[in-house]
Amino acid sequence: MTPLKWWQTAVFYQIYPRSFADGNGDGIGDFKGIIEKLDYLKDLGVDALWLSPHYPSPNWDCGYDISDYCNVAPEYGTLDDFKTFLAESHKRGIRVILDLVLNHTSDEHPWFLESKSSRDNPKADWYVWLDSPLPAGEGTGVRVPPNNWQSCFDGDAWTYVPERGQYYYHYFMKQQPDLNWRNPEVKQAMWNVVRFWLDLGVDGFRLDAIGTIYEDPNLTPHNVPMNLAQLRRASELAHTPAEKKQIEKYWYDMFKHQWGGPGLHDLMKELRAILDEYDGDRMLVGEDDNIDYMGNGDDELHLVFNFPLMRTERITPDHIRRNQKERLSRLEALPIKGWACNTLGNHDTSRLFTRYGDRQHDSSLARLHAALVLTLKGTPFLYNGEEIGMTDLIITDPSKLRDTMAIWYYHSLVNDLGVDPAEAALRAGEMSRDKNRTPMQWNNAPNGGFSPPGVQTWLPVNPNYKEGINVRDQLHNPNSLLNYYKHLLRVRRNTPALMEGEYVPLHPRAKDYFAFLRQTSAQTVLVILNFSSRKLELSFSRTAALKDKSLRLLFSSAIHSRTDLSPKALSLGAFEVLIAEAK
Numbered sequence: 001m002t003p004l005k006w007w008q009t010a011v012f013y014q015i016y017p018r019s020f021a022d023g024n025g026d027g028i029g030d031f032k033g034i035i036e037k038l039d040y041l042k043d044l045g046v047d048a049l050w051l052s053p054h055y056p057s058p059n060w061d062c063g064y065d066i067s068d069y070c071n072v073a074p075e076y077g078t079l080d081d082f083k084t085f086l087a088e089s090h091k092r093g094i095r096v097i098l099d100l101v102l103n104h105t106s107d108e109h110p111w112f113l114e115s116k117s118s119r120d121n122p123k124a125d126w127y128v129w130l131d132s133p134l135p136a137g138e139g140t141g142v143r144v145p146p147n148n149w150q151s152c153f154d155g156d157a158w159t160y161v162p163e164r165g166q167y168y169y170h171y172f173m174k175q176q177p178d179l180n181w182r183n184p185e186v187k188q189a190m191w192n193v194v195r196f197w198l199d200l201g202v203d204g205f206r207l208d209a210i211g212t213i214y215e216d217p218n219l220t221p222h223n224v225p226m227n228l229a230q231l232r233r234a235s236e237l238a239h240t241p242a243e244k245k246q247i248e249k250y251w252y253d254m255f256k257h258q259w260g261g262p263g264l265h266d267l268m269k270e271l272r273a274i275l276d277e278y279d280g281d282r283m284l285v286g287e288d289d290n291i292d293y294m295g296n297g298d299d300e301l302h303l304v305f306n307f308p309l310m311r312t313e314r315i316t317p318d319h320i321r322r323n324q325k326e327r328l329s330r331l332e333a334l335p336i337k338g339w340a341c342n343t344l345g346n347h348d349t350s351r352l353f354t355r356y357g358d359r360q361h362d363s364s365l366a367r368l369h370a371a372l373v374l375t376l377k378g379t380p381f382l383y384n385g386e387e388i389g390m391t392d393l394i395i396t397d398p399s400k401l402r403d404t405m406a407i408w409y410y411h412s413l414v415n416d417l418g419v420d421p422a423e424a425a426l427r428a429g430e431m432s433r434d435k436n437r438t439p440m441q442w443n444n445a446p447n448g449g450f451s452p453p454g455v456q457t458w459l460p461v462n463p464n465y466k467e468g469i470n471v472r473d474q475l476h477n478p479n480s481l482l483n484y485y486k487h488l489l490r491v492r493r494n495t496p497a498l499m500e501g502e503y504v505p506l507h508p509r510a511k512d513y514f515a516f517l518r519q520t521s522a523q524t525v526l527v528i529l530n531f532s533s534r535k536l537e538l539s540f541s542r543t544a545a546l547k548d549k550s551l552r553l554l555f556s557s558a559i560h561s562r563t564d565l566s567p568k569a570l571s572l573g574a575f576e577v578l579i580a581e582a583k
Contacts, residue, residue, distance in 0.1 A: 006095060007204070007283040007302060008339050009499045010047035011374070011489060012381045016347050017054050017076055018062065018458060019439045020384055022451040028458050029439070029450075031077035031085045038088055040471070044387060044482075045489030048095040050206050050285075052347055054082065058108050060175040060404050061153070062437070064099075064208060065106035069193040086201055097283065098197055100205040102190060103212045104176040111189070112177050116161045116168070126186050127177045128169035130158075130219075147221045149258055150228045154408040157258070171212045171258055173404060181213055181267065194274055204275065204283035207301070210268070211288055214261030224254045229412035233419070236427060260290075268293060268300040285341060291327075297336030303379060306342045310349065315356050315369060317514035317531055321505055328377065328503060340378025344369055345386055351436045352383070354392040361533060363389065364575035367484055367557050368529050371577040374492050375527045377503040377518065385440055387485040388474055392435040393462040396425045402459055406432030434459055441465035443472035484557065491555045491579060497523040498579075506543055512536065513572070517545055524582040526551060530572045540567040551580035 015034060023032025031054075041049070053063035056073045063073070072082050089096050105112055114123040134144040145158035145167055151174070158167040159174040168177045179186050194205070226234065231250055238247045268284075272295075275282040284300075286293050289307040294300055309323045331338035345352040353366045366389055373380045395401055398410045410428035413419040419427070429435065439461045442449030448465035449472070451457050462469070474480035492498045501518035512532035518525045524545050530536055540546050551565040557577040565580055572578055 004500050005281045005283070005302075007048070007281065008379060010095065010379060011045065011492070012048045012050050012097075012379065013041060013044070013046040014050045014052065014346055014381060014383045016052045016384060016437055019437050019450075021440060021442070022455075022457070025452045025455055026075070027451050027455045028075045030075065031072070031081040035081075035085050035088055038085075038092055038094065041094065042092045043486070045486055045493060046094070046382065048097065048203065049089060050097050050381065051099065053099045053101065058106055058175065060106070060173060062402070062433075064101055064172070065104070065108075065176045066101055067106040067108045067110075069105075069190075070196045083200065090201070095203040097204040097206055097285070098202050099208055100194070101208045102179070102181075103209050104170065104172060104178045107175045107177055116163055119164055119166070123185075124164075125183050126180055128180050128215075129164060129166045130169070131166055132160075147219045149215075149219075149222065150254055152228070152255060153405045155228050155412075169215070171209075171215070173408075178212070178215075181263070187267075187270070191270070191274060194271065198275070198278050198282060202282075203280065204285070204302075207284060207286045207288075210264065210286045210293065211259045211290070213267065214263045215259070216257040216261055220257045222254045222257060224250045226250070228254070229409065229416055232409060232431070233413065233417055265292070265295065265300060269295065272300055291330045291334070291338065294331075294334060294338050297334035297338045303339060303341040305381070306340060306378070309342060310344055314358075315344075315365075315372070315531070317510055317512070317529075320372065320514050321508060324376065324503060324505065340376070341381065342373050342376050342378045343381035343383075344373055345383040345436075346381070347383065347437055348433055349436065351390055351392050352386050353389045354436075361575060363481070364557075366481060368531060368575055368577060370481075370485060371488060371527075371529060371557070371579075372514075374488055375498055375518065375579065377501070387482050388441065388471055389469055389481045390438075390441060391462065391464065391469070393438045393460065394426070394429040394435055395432065395460065396429045398425050398428060400460060401428065401432055401434055403432040403434045403437075406434065438462050441470040443470050444468075488555060495523070495525060495554060495579075495581070496520055497525040497581075501525065504545070506540065507538075513538070515540070517543075519545065524549075525554070526567070526578075526580050526582065528570070528572060528576075528578045530574065530576045530578075533574045535574060536570075536572040538570045538572065540570070543567065546582055549582040552583050553578070553580050555579040 018029045020029045021033025021037045023030050023036055054072055054076050055066045056068040056071050057063045057065050072079050086096055111123055111126050114121050115126045130146040132143050149157040151157045151170055153173040157169055160167050170177050235247050238244045283302040285303040286301045288304050293304050306327055312319050331340055352369055356369055357365055401407050406428045410424050413424035414421050438459050439450035439457050444466055446453035447457055448461040448470055450461055474482035497518040497520050501520045504517040504519055506515040514529045516527055546567040551567055553560055553563040553565055558573040
């Protein structure tokens, strides 16, 4: 077997810099704070960090509107602070990948300021500019955008600039103009950015929203009979399966011409070739679930996320089996076999503890879901705070929201759709990404130990830090979720089959539990996840790989009096996770 690359065996941990650790006491996370927590991350057992954007930004979209690709936001520190962070991470054997935003810049980026200044500027064609099909003064006298495309954040996808007498296109908010990747000068400038960070020693990139880089060159309009705000509202009010199916179709139809335009695969090949020039197996993971972006398995992206695993209201054995069958078979079919990548949470989605809980067994389910991500075949990605069970915090005071998409939606509901302000505030708080980006909870002290007492943190700290949902309390509690993660990560690291073994599903009709093998030529490991609230008595006597074998217990979320077990008669408690090696 070919030895695996570091990114195939690593466990990644996403850090949202603004909310991870405040090192200078100003209410905002920073590199000083992250550096101080590197020993915590090493002790936790993660191997690599994905750092959400740390670049200078006006923060209309929390750092995803970049005004300087080759520097550090002043609130996070300096470029020297970043270099120290990178060196200290590498010293601990922890790799670092950065968020790379290719689709757009900030409207305050010098490139855009030049581009919008006139049609004769050398950077005039660095962004997507178009004339109005109906200039002001003709017909009705109303200026008309090039088409009816919507921004996925805040309404119209076109913004008029008087200096040029033209519209620029933005898939995201108007402060995030799309780069014109059909211009070779843009491509070269962005490849220089990539080389800048690779030369500093970063280990790769997570590529933000890659599907939006090229849109339909024919500008085909969508045919959805509503705008973005109306569609969001309709989504909230849809209750029947038919209504939900119709809304899902509307979402697809509204944006289908703004995704996946021609040229993206060639672009990814160019980017991959740059990384392959560097030593150390630098890697790319795309914010997309389309396996096509992996090319032939060795010439585009190294990984894409298994987002379909997340797209369900409840994680069930049937859902997992269907997901694994589809994903792994497609990866196997690539000319050069692809590698899986699993996650259940990130900065854009409701927190794992909240999203997949049932309000009765949330703690038990969180342990099951952690075990699922860490035992499935592929590279796992964790999100900061999930290891202590951080939950969503719904912010119902619009003045405290920082997610501009949610602020826009609140005002649209009240001013355009006539929704009661109290309901609008709740809806905006629920859809906001602020709810899952609140500051990390380090101890049971004011501000959860994120910032000193009395400091106004950039987002409110979830008050449940007082209820044991903080790092310090859990470190001293052997039964805590944090120590469960640490134990599970140690078992994974010390069990080769859990990192590199093939996936073999077992008992395919079981409704209450999900059982599978991870197998290498030298090791067979049985994993059972009991998704039910009842005790199970299971037999794997018909499983060929376990025939005439005994089982050595490697990990369980329950207490077992023996570590030697028989595959013919296994007892599992409610919501138990059991991992055992065949001997």
